[in-house]
Amino acid sequence: MDFKESQNFKIEPASLKEVRVFAREIFKRSSIFEKDTDDLVLALAEAAQNIVKHGYGNQPTSDEMKIVIKFEDNVLSMELMDKGKPVVPSNIKPRDLDDIKAGGLGTFFIGQIMDEVVFKTTKVNWVNHLILTKSFN
């Protein structure tokens, strides 16, 4: 059941719904994702939102982001690539749960849902390359 799907999206808030539709269509293909679909879609959409909000400061751009969803050897990976402001991984902090404010919640959700969150800087033609993975073994 291995697969790999990719799609480019405009970097704007309105694209987040398209990102969710893209992911849901893929996760519908197999019952293995049924229980986790909502969470996985949320994690991916939060990561895409971070690109719009932080990578580009929610400013209009002609750039696009690329999303790749891959399932191989029972491991799901969702990769997001963009050319926005370079991410400094050590600056990314999830919300402190005792501090009741909105900032950092998306990152916190991603961490709760996925097994691993990795930033890579090696992808040619892109600035940021985020890889979210979850094992279905």
Next chain:
Amino acid sequence: MSYKVTEENNIATVYLNGEIDMDVTEKAKEVIMPLIEAKKEVHLNLKDVEYMDSSGISVLIESHQQATELGTKVILKEISKSVLKVIMMAKLEQILNLD
């Protein structure tokens, strides 16, 4: 996202519908915040909200905080299963007023 507002005495009920993400948070705030500023008790009916992300949760937090500051309150009513899951993931079920 679409919405409907009903008011009775000092209680304003906002029925939110659809998906609440970054794209619609400003619209949601424009509906909710003036009611809080008018010191109404605001009931947010979330029965028909199918999806809410961290931006939507931030609207709930900001509304709650603004209401507390102004001596009124925001109560979340008929919370859909998917929204409740996100509220619980954010560990906000003890902080927001859930009914």
